[in-house]
Amino acid sequence: MPTFAIYTSGCRLNQADTALLADALQTRGYKPLSWGNVADLLIVNSCAVTGVASRKNRQAVHAARRLAPDAFIVLMGCDAVAETSSWAENPDVDLVISNPKPDSFPDLLPSPLQRNSSPKLVRTTPLPESFTISGTGLYPERTRANLKIQEGCDFYCSYCIVPYTRGPARSRQLNDILREAEILLERGHLELVLSGVNIATYQNSSCDLPALIERLLCLGDHFRIRLGSTEPGLCLDRLVDIMAAYPKRICRFLHLPVQYGEDSILRRMKRHYDCRTYEQAVLHAHKRIPGLCLGSDIIVGFPGETEENFQTCRAFVERIPFGLLHVFPYSPRPGTPAASMTGRPSSADTRRRAADLRDLAAQKYAAFADSQLGQTLPVLLETSSPSPQGWSDNYLKVRISSKLPLQANTIVFPTITACKANRIVHGRI
Ligand code: SF4
Structure with missing residues (x-):
């Protein structure tokens, strides 16, 4: 089973696009790995909103190529449009895909995944209204x-x-x-x-x-x-x-x-x-x-x-x-x-x-x-006991003390007892 990993920079919309891409690949039989692992297919879903974001895309691609010399590397997202010509010459990349992200992404991949001598450019058609x-x-x-x-x-x-x-x-x-x-x-x-x-x-x-x-x-x-x-x-x-x-x-x-x-x-x-x-x-x-x-x-x-x-x-x-x-x-x-x-x-x-x-x-x-001290807030837990932690609805990161075992992906209602450094507050149930 071929494997893939995706690096995502930028906004929530890019994260949403990445999640849809992962779904399309998994449906076609690819196995997801987290970024940083050697995978057959490595995708950089890029942001171009600042010069720093563009630099990070380049670093991610370069690091991916060093880590996995034989992987098939795809660059997509906003930087693929903002910097098309420079990506088209990047020897570490095999495929550059413009926005909008294609619904049929897996169809654009060669089978078997094989590196190109120079990046191939794919221009997608604009979305309808x-x-x-x-x-x-x-x-x-x-x-x-x-x-x-x-x-x-x-x-x-x-x-x-x-x-x-x-x-x-x-x-x-x-x-x-x-x-x-x-x-x-x-x-x-x-x-x-x-x-x-x-x-x-x-x-x-x-x-x-x-x-x-x-x-x-x-x-x-x-x-x-x-x-x-x-x-x-x-x-x-x-x-x-x-x-x-x-x-x-x-x-x-x-x-x-x-x-x-x-x-x-x-x-x-x-x-x-x-x-x-x-x-x-x-x-x-x-x-x-x-x-x-x-x-x-x-x-x-x-x-x-x-x-x-x-x-x-x-x-x-x-x-x-x-x-x-x-x-x-x-x-x-x-x-x-x-x-x-x-x-x-x-x-x-x-x-x-x-x-x-x-x-x-x-x-x-x-x-x-x-x-928010003394308030009881709804917190969606991301981690379970013994270190339950999650986000309140009003975007506070809450670390919770409780004698009860608490499960990730439940909404609990701690009372906020202290505000700590690093943007974390403490709550008790
Ligand atoms: S042009 Fe850019 S900053 Fe302005 S509203 Fe649209 S996305 Fe936001």
């Missing part, structure tokens, strides 16, 4: 499963490569989502994470994202739904209403990437809201959903950023009750409008500002975790 996916994502750990509901983006933020690598926004057909969700639930998953590039644009069969969530909730009452990254605006108010209406079923976590906290930079980024609108929206969500963990991303060092812009952004971040904030130094992506903008701050200023915001983010995380 509403699409289906055959198969069901394979998640060996059986706790959370990503459920792909959407692809692509029409927003063209000036720094972002994704609309070029994944194409325009398209939604998966409602019935096909429900089909995969039912199978994932039958397999025992207790959390479905709705995944896409811009899930708030979901639209199919007269269903938008809030309506889709209501349809999914009808599949049973034993599981919970988590939202992947959601763009501010769009259907946010209705989304908040439905989260407030089903606090036990929809995880109290909202990832709303703000990207910056000052309006002139937001305009240069071509974001479609201003700081005031964002602030009002998240404060409303925070009030409506007690215990909500608000997640976000911030980019520092964007072209044109002055010290004054940064201080305004910092004050904005201080005001907003973020529970989970990721800070990224700006990394130009060739082919995006921002890559040719002038006025980037020096690397030293960018590093200092990123470090400053990361400190602030750590303080905000600690304040959020502290606010």
Whole structure:
């Protein structure tokens, strides 16, 4: 039986694509191995969102080739589109596949798996406006499963490569989502994470994202739904209403990437809201959903950023009750409008500002975790006794003490007793 292993970088959508790929291969008789093992087929499902991500793809391919000189290596995902010509010359790779990921991936492999003298390029056809996916994502750990509901983006933020690598926004057909969700639930998953590039644009069969969530909730009452990254605006108010209406079923976590906290930079980024609108929206969500963990991303060092812009952004971040904030130094992506903008701050200023915001983010995380002391939270366990640990619905990593034996992939209800370093809290049952 041929073996395969997949390295995945980047977002949840890439993870969902990987799980679907693993399912397609397993159905065709391939045996999955974890990355780092010598396998007959090694796949790098790449991300291209930053220069660092692109570098990591190259390192993964190079390390794979050193580990397994005879393996058949496939490079796919966003970097296959963003850097096609350089991958087409990479002697370590045998096959380069563009986005969207083909539904019939195993059909593109030679039989038997045999190395090429130079990489073969496969260009896939764009997805239609509403699409289906055959198969069901394979998640060996059986706790959370990503459920792909959407692809692509029409927003063209000036720094972002994704609309070029994944194409325009398209939604998966409602019935096909429900089909995969039912199978994932039958397999025992207790959390479905709705995944896409811009899930708030979901639209199919007269269903938008809030309506889709209501349809999914009808599949049973034993599981919970988590939202992947959601763009501010769009259907946010209705989304908040439905989260407030089903606090036990929809995880109290909202990832709303703000990207910056000052309006002139937001305009240069071509974001479609201003700081005031964002602030009002998240404060409303925070009030409506007690215990909500608000997640976000911030980019520092964007072209044109002055010290004054940064201080305004910092004050904005201080005001907003973020529970989970990721800070990224700006990394130009060739082919995006921002890559040719002038006025980037020096690397030293960018590093200092990123470090400053990361400190602030750590303080905000600690304040959020502290606010949960004494609360009883639903935790989906990823590991069993003697070291039971899992994630609360509001995205705290909880280590649990209990005299009872606790099983992975169950939802338990510890009371939070302490907040520790490394983003871990302790709970007791
Ligand atoms: S909303 Fe903007 S940042 Fe997000 S994927 Fe679309 S273009 Fe990129």
